[in-house]
Amino acid sequence: MMQIQFPDRMVSYDTFMADLSNRIAERIVAIKQEPEVISQRMAYRQYGRASVQRWVRQNKVHPCKRVGIMEYSTAELRKAQSNQQDYFK
Known part of the structure; x- marks a missing residue:
């Protein structure tokens, strides 16, 4: 059985891949539920005015x-x- 060593623990490759695929699937669902466009006020709130x-x-x-x-x-x-x-640019 293949193991992956992390600084705090060791997990099996299958466990790592299952956790990774679950997180990716959750992120895809979250992105699909977001609106295509958001207002400037919401953009400033979510990402910061200076950044936008x-x-x-x-x-x-x-x-x-x-x-x-x-x-x-x-x-x-x-x-x-x-x-x-x-x-630094």
Whole structure:
């Protein structure tokens, strides 16, 4: 039986893969339940105002303007959030 050693414990490969697949499935379900676009207020609340504004300046996120409302794509926001920020640029 194959084992995987972690700093705090050792688990079987089957246990590791089962846990990993469950977490991936849960994440996929959560992403599918998210709306395609969210308001600017919600984007600021979830990702931080400074981050969203920085991503817009860097053209990583493109706001969609409707009458009286500014919206952002949740897919673009998630992608921008997952990128490692280089603070030395």
